[in-house]
Amino acid sequence: MNTENQDQDESESFKFFGLGGCNEVGRSCHIIEYKNKVIMLDAGVHPALTGHSSFPFYDEYDLSKVDILLISHFHLDHAASLPYVMQHTTFKGRVFMTHATKAIYRWLLQDFVRVTSIGAGSRAEGSDETSTNLYTDDDIISSFDRIETIDYHSTMEIDGIRFTAYHAGHVLGACMYFVEIGGLKVLFTGDYSREENRHLHAAEVPPTRPDILITESTFGTGTLEPKADLEKRLVQNIHATLTKGGRVLMPVFSLGNAQELLLILDEYWEKNEDLQNISVFFASKLARKCMAVYQTYTSIMNDNIRLSSRIGQKSSPFDFKYIKSIKDLGKFSDMGPSVVVASPGMLQAGVSRQLLEKWAPDPKNLVVMTGYSVEGTMAKDLLNEPHTIKSAVNPDITIPRRINVSEISFAAHVDFQQNSEFIEKVAPSKIILVHGDSVPMGRLKSALLSKYSARKGTEQEVKVFNPKNCEPLKIPIKGLRVAARVLGTLAEEQLHLLKAEIENKVAESNLKIEELDDEENEKMEIGQPKEEGKEDDSKVKEGEDTKTENEDPDAFKTGQLMSGVLVSMDFDLDLLQLQDLHEYTQLSTSIVKSKMSLKINADITLMKWHLEQMFGFINIVNDDEDEWECIIMDMIDLLVDRSKTDSLYITLEWINDNLMSDSMADSVIAILYSIDSSPASVKLSSRSHNHNHDNIEKESTPPTKKSAHANSEISSRIHRISSLLKAQFGDSLNNLEDNKAVITIGKNEAKINYLDLTVDCGSRVLRDRIENIIKRGCGLAAPLSQYQEVYKI
C-alpha cells in the first residue's frame, strides 16, 4: 500500500480506543476519533480498585486532543473520574451530561470523595502516596460549573460534531448518545435497559440508523428473569426472613436501583398489614438529597410516576409511607427484624459493609444482592458463599458467614434477548462491545456473529468487535452518504414547490423532481475566502449533486433531487445556489469564461440557419455594420466580426458553469465547422434566405424541399423529449395523438405540444419544469452526426 492510500485510509477510518471498561465492568472511558474530531465517552472509576489504578488509562492517550466528553449517567463506573480529567489532565474539551445526571453527580462524587481513598485525607490502607490526592472536593466544585447539560431528544452541534441524547432507562438521567461526525453516525448506549420499571422509561431506539453501535455487554448471553418474577421472589424472600425473626440487608448504590426497590417495598408494605410494624430503612449519607433530586425530576420519569404525582395521593411518589431515611447507623437501633437498604452496593466500606459484618454470623438473616456485582468486590465474593469474610476495618479479623445470600438482580441492564433485539432494531453494520467481563462479552460476540452469519461476505455483513483496554481499533469507513442542508434561494424554491404540492394535494404522488434549470447547475472556481479563520476550512465541491437526507427515513419518499453548490464547513454540508454563496458562507466566487475564435467559409445567414436547426431560437442581440452577435440557448455568446469580409471571423464565449454549457459549446463549434464541408451549405450559400421564425418547428422547414430526413429529425426529437418527460414524470405522462401530451399531477394538468413545444399549465412550477426538460431535449441530446447526415444530401 502506498503512502497516499494510507493517508486516505487514516482520515477515512473510524478509530476506537478504550481507556477503560473494555473486557471489564468498571472505569468506563472510550475514545472515538473520526476526521480529526475526538470524542470521549464516559470517565469512570473501577469500583474494585483504589487510587490511580481505579482510573481509566489516561496516560495512554493525549487528552488535550479531546473535543467533547459525553457522560452517559451518574454511576461511579461512568462518571467518578471526571473531576480528575477536568482538573488534573491536559483535557480542555467541553463536557456534557443530562440535567438529572448533573444534579445527582455532584452529591454522589462528594460522597465518593469522603468514603474512598480518592479524596485527600482518607488514605486507604496500603495505598500509594499519590492516591491521596487524585482529586478533592474543591476539584468537584470548581469543575462543576463547566459541565454543560443536554436535554433528552435535543441535539447539540459543536465544531462539526453533532450529538443527541436519548433515554437509556437504567437510572434517572441516563442517556444514550447518538453522535454524528462528518456523516458518520455512532450510537453509544452507555448502560441501558429496555424494560420500563416503576419510574423510568425504557431505552429508546433512535429514529436514525447508526453506522456503528457501541453497546454494553454486561450480561452477555445471559437471560434476566422477568421483572414480575423478580419482584415476587424478592418480597417473598424478605417476608419469610422477617417472619422467622431475621434481618434483611440490601446493599445498593445510593441511586438508581435503590429508588426502584424502595418503591417496591413501600407498595408491598402497604398491602401487608403484618409487616407494617417492621421498619424499612434507607441508609445512605445521600438518602435525603437523593430523594429531593428524585422528586425534582419526576417530569422526565415515566407515566407511572408522572400519573401518581399528579393524582396527589402523596405529595410525591418518593414520599414513602413505610421507609425511613437515615444518614448512618447512629440512630439505628438494631432491636429485631428490619430491612435496611444501604449503600454502597459493592460492600467495600460504609454502612452496608458495617451491617454485613454485624449480621453475617446469624443464619436467620438475609443479604440480597440486587445489582450487578463487580469482579473483585465483597459483593461478588459473597455470591460464592464463603465461610468467612474479612473485616473491612481490620483485614486480620475474619467473621463467620452464615447469613443467607441471595441474588435477585434488579440491575437495569439488557440481557441477551433485549440487547439482540435492540441491535436488530438499530441495525448497525459494526458493533463494538464494551462494559462486560471478557467471558460474557466473548459469548455475546459469538452469539451475535452466529446470528448474522448468513450475511457474512455480503454488503449487509455485521462485524462485532470486543477490543481490550488500550488496544486501538480501526474501522475503515467507505461510501458514506452525507446529509446536506438546503439553504437560500434553493430552499425557498423548494418551499415554494412544497406549498404548490400541498395546495394540489399531491403529497402521496411519486413526483420525482429533477432540477434542470441550467443556471442552478452551478460549477465554479472559488476565490479566496474574504475572512481568515473559520472560513478557511471551507471547501466547495464542484458540481456535486446531493440527495438531501432527513432525520426521518420516511422523508425519503419524495426522492427529490436538487442541484446547487455544495459547501462543506466543519462537516456541515450546505446546498446553495451560487448567488447565495456569499450571504451564507462569506466565500466569494469568480467565474471562469471560455473563449474561442474560429474562421469559417460561410455567411451569417447560412450559419444562423444551421444554428437554428440545432438549437431552435437564436437570440440576435446585435446586428450592425461592424458586428453581428447572438446568444444561443442563453449560454453561448457568438460574435461575428463584420469588418473582415474574406470569411466569417467568429468568437464564441461561454461560462464554464456546467457540463451542459461545455457540451453546448462543443456542439456549436462542430456545427460551425460542418457548415464548411456540408454540401447543403454550398447549395444554401448560393441563396439568400431570410429566416425570421418564432420557433423551432417552423425553423426546421429547410430552405430546400422538406425531406424525409427532416421529418425523421422531428420525430426523433419528439421521441427524445417524450422519453425525457417519461423519465421525470413516469405514468403521469400521457402521450396523445397529434403530437400532443398531457402530464397530470394531482389537480395540475400540463398540456404539451411537441410540434411548437408549448406548455399550457396553470402551475408555474410544473410548467417551468416541463419547459426546462423540453429545452434540454431539443438541443443537447441530439448527436451531431444526425444533423450532418440530414444536410449531407
Ligand SMILES: [Zn+2]
Ligand atoms: Zn450504570
Ligand SMILES: [Zn+2]
Ligand atoms: Zn456501568
